[in-house]
Amino acid sequence: MSRPSFAAFAVVAVAIGAAVAGYAVTGSPGQPASPAPRAAYDSRFTPEAEKASSSLMNNFGDVRAWLTLSDALIRAGRAETAVVALGHAREAIPGNVDLWVQTGVALVAHADGEVVPAARLAFDRASRLAPDHPAPAYFLGLTWLQSGKPELALKEWQALDARTPADAPYKPLLAEQIGAAEMMIAMQAGMGPEGRGQQGEQP
Numbered sequence: 157m158s159r160p161s162f163a164a165f166a167v168v169a170v171a172i173g174a175a176v177a178g179y180a181v182t183g184s185p186g187q188p189a190s191p192a193p194r195a196a197y198d199s200r201f202t203p204e205a206e207k208a209s210s211s212l213m214n215n216f217g218d219v220r221a222w223l224t225l226s227d228a229l230i231r232a233g234r235a236e237t238a239v240v241a242l243g244h245a246r247e248a249i250p251g252n253v254d255l256w257v258q259t260g261v262a263l264v265a266h267a268d269g270e271v272v273p274a275a276r277l278a279f280d281r282a283s284r285l286a287p288d289h290p291a292p293a294y295f296l297g298l299t300w301l302q303s304g305k306p307e308l309a310l311k312e313w314q315a316l317d318a319r320t321p322a323d324a325p326y327k328p329l330l331a332e333q334i335g336a337a338e339m340m341i342a343m344q345a346g347m348g349p350e351g352r353g354q355q356g357e358q359p
Contacts, residue, residue, distance in 0.1 A: 202228050216248045219255065226258050235265035256282035257291045264299045271299045290316055290326065297333065306340035313337060 205228035208221040215221070222245040229238035242259045249255060260278035264271055279299075282292035297312035313334045320327055 202232075204228060216244075219245075219249060219252055222249075222255060223258055226262055230262055230265045235262050238262040239266055251285055253282045253286040253289050253291065256285065257295050260292075260299070261295060264302075269299075269302055271296075271303050271305075275299065288319075290320065290324075294326075294330070294333075297337070301333070301337055301340065306337040306344070310334065310337040310341065 205225055208218075208225040208228070211218050211221040212225070222242065226238040226242050226245075229235065229241065239259065239262045242255060242262055245255050246252070246259070256278050260275045260282070263275035263278060267275070276296070279292045279296040282289065286292075293312045293316040297309040297316070300306070300309035300312065313330060317327075317330055317334060320330060
């Protein structure tokens with residue numbers, strides 16, 4: 157089974173994240189911070205990224221602008237720059253769960269889809285900052301699924317589903333992802349050990 161490109165995954169992750177976590181949060185002023193190098197957050201490849209960059213020149217604590225800019229960087233194949241930019245964002249806005257979630261997404265993108273330890277730490281930090289926030293577990297599940305490890309994705313999502321209210325707006329989306337993970341597990345089982353070994357999964 158071929159793995160989807162991370163660019164496609166990032167688009168889906170951000171789209172679903174809007175429903176799961178209120179991803180497009182309202183900009184809020186952060187702590188005064190010394191300006192980071194402009195190259196860390198300046199981008200001229202999309203109108204939204206340009207707008208976000210301009211917004212950050214006036215308000216370094218604009219969470220929405222940081223999320224928009226980092227997403228644009230990831231889509232453009234500049235995940236490493238997104239990771240750097242998000243580091244400046246977390247300095248300006250300490251303890252923001254959405255920035256930690258996005259950092260995890262950017263780190264996975266930078267690692268070509270592999271859920272590296274730094275990404276897991278970012279999602280874990282988000283979980284500790286906001287234990288009831290659904291985004292960390294949801295996005296970690298997405299990264300595991302994109303990495304070809306549906307068993308780990310299913311474990312994350314089933315635990316999230318168990319603590320999710322029945323009327324939560326993202327409940328149907330979560331159910332769909334659980335179904336996708338179960339389907340991938342069944343497909344991998346049908347491939348047999350030799351086929352699964354060809355996917356290059358990490359231990």
